[in-house]
Amino acid sequence: MALDFYTNPMSRGQIVRWMLEESGLPYEEKIVAYGPEMKGENYRQINPMGKVPAIVHEGRIVTECAAICVYLAEMAQEADLAPHPDERADYYRWIFFAAGPVEAAVTTRAMGFSPQPDQEVMAGFGNYDLTMSVLEGALSGRDYLCGARFTAADVYVGSQVDWGLTFGTIPSRPAFDTYAARLRDRPAYKRAKARDQALIEAQNQAQGPQN
Known part of the structure; x- marks a missing residue:
């Protein structure tokens, strides 16, 4: 293949x-x-x-x-990363929630602007605080987005949580922190991060010292 x-x-x-x-x-x-x-x-x-x-x-x-x-x-x-029949609703719901409202809320906040109250309906994600609260609710009381089993939804949504906690674009909350810790312990996560970190270090060395 x-x-x-x-x-x-x-x-x-x-x-x-x-x-x-x-x-x-x-x-x-x-x-x-x-x-x-x-x-x-x-x-x-x-x-x-x-x-x-x-x-x-x-x-x-x-x-x-x-x-x-x-x-x-x-x-x-x-x-076995695709959803089982009883997982499809949560799987698609939270992947596309992360691709839409979460991405928009985090990006606009990082760029230094937020919708005014009369613009929130048009913005689609409402506001940053609402979006974070909904995401927190999705992760509260469960190990993964579809319940007890890890799926591709956790790769995509989990990456946003992991990245956001690292760079401060997503707030530290118990549901986010424990979820990210669980994902960071996965062997595939560790392999992927090690490879990208090695590439970053190689790029930095190739560029030489910065004045």
């Missing part, structure tokens, strides 16, 4: 690498540099947006982290 993984270690490609490690599918990594390479004509044939990550699986292109995670879960049936 031919599966090419286009990424940069300092990107959301870390989400997809973790998913690939969980899936057990063999893949070939292709590091894409920011700047002319990522925005150039060659890579835009893979992703016209000129951003990573992306995968090409047997000639089929998939972009967007949430879509890639769902796709890989379906391809890697032996890994």
